[in-house]
Amino acid sequence: MNIRQFLKFGLFAAIGTFTLGIYKKVSAETKNSTEKELSNTTADTIVCTYCQQCEGCPLGIDIPKNFNIYNQYKADNKKENFIAAYESIKAENRADKCINCGVCKPKCPQKLDIPTLLKDVAALYKKLS
Ligand code: SF4
Ligand code: SF4
Numbered sequence: 001m002n003i004r005q006f007l008k009f010g011l012f013a014a015i016g017t018f019t020l021g022i023y024k025k026v027s028a029e030t031k032n033s034t035e036k037e038l039s040n041t042t043a044d045t046i047v048c049t050y051c052q053q054c055e056g057c058p059l060g061i062d063i064p065k066n067f068n069i070y071n072q073y074k075a076d077n078k079k080e081n082f083i084a085a086y087e088s089i090k091a092e093n094r095a096d097k098c099i100n101c102g103v104c105k106p107k108c109p110q111k112l113d114i115p116t117l118l119k120d121v122a123a124l125y126k127k128l129s
Contacts, residue, residue, distance in 0.1 A: 054104040062093040096122035
């Protein structure tokens, strides 16, 4: 290899290393941001299966319905739809009527902290409306 070929080879090697470095950086950033989005989605969504085993609230709160509209909002971020859906639930069946008596909690197979989550639903409505 003469000096000219040597320099040419060195230049290609340097370009290759530089390009690989950028690729690795972009891949890592994309991976991190995707993981972050997924974990946020999971953290924000109520893992209710709408099985209705929590039925029988002494105040008549429709727990799965309240959780369902909350999850829908977390999925589509459509404020007006959430407000309309919340207001379509009879006033006495809405999340804000929960008195935290705890009757529903042991019934949930998902072990959800229902009263606290209902507070989140009610707070979201208050915030958006
Ligand atoms: S904690 Fe709230 S939702 Fe659960 S049974 Fe009591 S009033 Fe109903
Ligand atoms: S029992 Fe739990 S998982 Fe089933 S509908 Fe009620 S809150 Fe959702």
